[in-house]
Amino acid sequence: MKKVLIAYYSRTGTTRKIADLLKQSFNCEIEEIIDLKNRKGVLGNLSGGVDALLQRQTLIKQPTHDLSAYDLAILGTPVWFGNLSPALRTYLVQNRKYLPQLAFFCTFAGKGNINASKKFLRLTEKNARILSVQNNENTEEIKEKLNNFIRII
């Protein structure tokens, strides 16, 4: 059986919800990527957005799982200004040499999901199945999308 790890960054919990739903399906381990820069409040929001836009890395907490020990990593992030969050970007760069098979998911409010997905593919230089979930989608829509995603990864 494939060894699967879900790793995600979430600032306000939306991406975490999707990560938790995926975890229920895969019954696998999960890693929350922690941004050590303060992303709270208006200033944190702004600095996060600017860092994302400029494709900057950040400081993240040392992950507790060794990505190279897994067959499949399902990696998630919110979309920030059409980009990956700096925390996920940093995680990917730090693990670039040891990336297993990948799948990608993102959550977003209105647009930028396709751009963020392209950034993911470009940065990892890998093929990956992609799931994006918009904040206003209802539970049924999300369930259906998740089921389709799970089926193909």
Ligand SMILES: Cc1cc2nc3c(=O)[nH]c(=O)nc-3n(C[C@H](O)[C@H](O)[C@H](O)COP(=O)(O)O)c2cc1C
């Ligand atoms: C700094 C910042 C930039 C954002 N940029 C975008 C964007 O470009 N497009 C979009 O649809 N949503 C954008 N959003 C909204 C988030 O992607 C969306 O609310 C996401 O689901 C939040 O996930 P989280 O709760 O896991 O942090 C942005 C949010 C923040 C804080």
